[in-house]
Amino acid sequence: xxxxxxxxxxASVAQAYTNIDCGFYMRKNIDPIVMPGEYRSHMHSFFGSDxxxxxxxxxxxxxxxxxxxxxPNDFSVYCKHAGAPWRTSTDxxxxxxxxxxVNDERVPVEPNAFKAYYEKSGEAEIPYPEDLMIVAxxxxxxxxxxxxxxxxxxxxxxxxxEDGVDPTNPDPSGFPAKTCSLGRLQTILRFQDCVNPDTLExxxxxxxxxxxxxxxxxxxxRVPQLRFSVRYNLSKALPDGWNxxxxxxxxxxxxxxxxxxxxxxxxxxASANMLTQITDKREFQALTGSITSLPNCEARDADxxxxxxxxxxxxxxxxxxxxxxxxxxxxxxxxPEADEASASPTPxxxxxxxxxxxxxxxxxxxxGSSY
Numbered sequence: 603x604x605x606x607x608x609x610x611x612x613a614s615v616a617q618a619y620t621n622i623d624c625g626f627y628m629r630k631n632i633d634p635i636v637m638p639g640e641y642r643s644h645m646h647s648f649f650g651s652d653x654x655x656x657x658x659x660x661x662x663x664x665x666x667x668x669x670x671x672x673x674p675n676d677f678s679v680y681c682k683h684a685g686a687p688w689r690t691s692t693d694x695x696x697x698x699x700x701x702x703x704v705n706d707e708r709v710p711v712e713p714n715a716f717k718a719y720y721e722k723s724g725e726a727e728i729p730y731p732e733d734l735m736i737v738a739x740x741x742x743x744x745x746x747x748x749x750x751x752x753x754x755x756x757x758x759x760x761x762x763x764e765d766g767v768d769p770t771n772p773d774p775s776g777f778p779a780k781t782c783s784l785g786r787l788q789t790i791l792r793f794q795d796c797v798n799p800d801t802l803e804x805x806x807x808x809x810x811x812x813x814x815x816x817x818x819x820x821x822x823x824r825v826p827q828l829r830f831s832v833r834y835n836l837s838k839a840l841p842d843g844w845n846x847x848x849x850x851x852x853x854x855x856x857x858x859x860x861x862x863x864x865x866x867x868x869x870x871x872a873s874a875n876m877l878t879q880i881t882d883k884r885e886f887q888a889l890t891g892s893i894t895s896l897p898n899c900e901a902r903d904a905d906x907x908x909x910x911x912x913x914x915x916x917x918x919x920x921x922x923x924x925x926x927x928x929x930x931x932x933x934x935x936x937x938p939e940a941d942e943a944s945a946s947p948t949p950x951x952x953x954x955x956x957x958x959x960x961x962x963x964x965x966x967x968x969x970g971s972s973y
Contacts, residue, residue, distance in 0.1 A: 620880050620889045621719045624649035624680050625670030627901035630909050631916035632656040635735050635863055641909040642923040651677040651867050652901035661732045664867030668899035675891035677867030680718055697832060697862050698853040702839035709839050719829040723880040727816060727823040729873035730866045731799045738793040739861025741854045746773045749858050752806035753792050757857055760786035764843060775858040777850045781843025785836040791862050795827035826876050830862045869893055
């Protein structure tokens with residue numbers, strides 16, 4: 603039978619964490635995960651490595667840039683969606699912008715703080731694989747039932763409710779039904795923590811995968827679990843508060859459409875150390891790697907000649923891309939004269955008449971991310 607000290611030590615490792623403060627550096631209409639290589643995405647705000655472009659798809663590419671994360675070894679990209687709330691789309695990604703609805707006008711509320719937590723490193727079997735990209739949450743959710751409970755997404759008042767009374771909220775993935783004390787609203791979202799190292803497919807761990815010891819689907823390994831924590835201060839946008847349905851909405855819709863993106867850019871040594879250095883149960887622990895100091899540079903757009911940071915221009919590009927293509931004009935078939943048709947070309951001639959019917963190209967499916 604295991605001793606109490608061993609049990610406590612194991613529990614301590616399993617619940618350790620480190621976190622990263624992520625700084626903003628640009629907005630742009632690109633989405634390398636969902637719409638690689640294109641400049642017709644909804645607007646995103648980017649945090650982390652500035653090496654990201656519309657075509658970025660490797661961890662090594664991210665490590666070539668400057669970054670705005672608080673750990674010098676973290677070149678990962680975290681992004682915040684900055685699209686317009688009146689738009690609907692199937693390609694929303696990132697952290698959707700929160701809007702306060704005041705007199706039928708939508709006022710954007712920027713996060714007070716955005717942190718990326720890495721948890722359960724003691725249960726991880728492998729570090730984050732190179733080139734891993736994950737999307738968590740469901741931007742297309744039409745009801746709370748569409749939210750994966752394993753994402754543990756929820757909204758709540760950081761310091762309780764203004765009047766100290768907690769109303770019944772049957773939908774934790776929805777906004778609180780009363781004003782938050784000091785206007786402080788918070789939301790969290792957990793990412794998938796099982797990865798197939800060969801295909802980079804992801805899934806959530808859990809009892810549903812028993813009797814597998816690592817609680818992952820077959821062929822997958824446990825990795826540290828990433829959690830987004832986003833805090834907002836609503837005191838200026840909603841000084842009078844609310845009682846009942848919250849006058850809030852996301853760029854992607856209702857509160858339950860919250861979602862997030864992650865592109866792994868960790869220094870491999872630091873990523874491996876995450877499994878051994880983060881051992882404290884409750885306190886933050888610093889994570890070290892091969893890089894010992896923060897970059898002495900200013901993060902900026904790596905591809906300034908393409909795409910746009912203007913919201914209205916990005917919307918126009920989306921509309922233009924989604925407009926139906928014009929029908930091709932009917933081209934009359936050219937029929938050769940009778941004497942031409944009966945003539946036989948000499949061996950030195952190669953007279954070939956080709957009639958081509960152009961049909962819409964059927965593209966092979968590409969690897970993508972589902973919400």
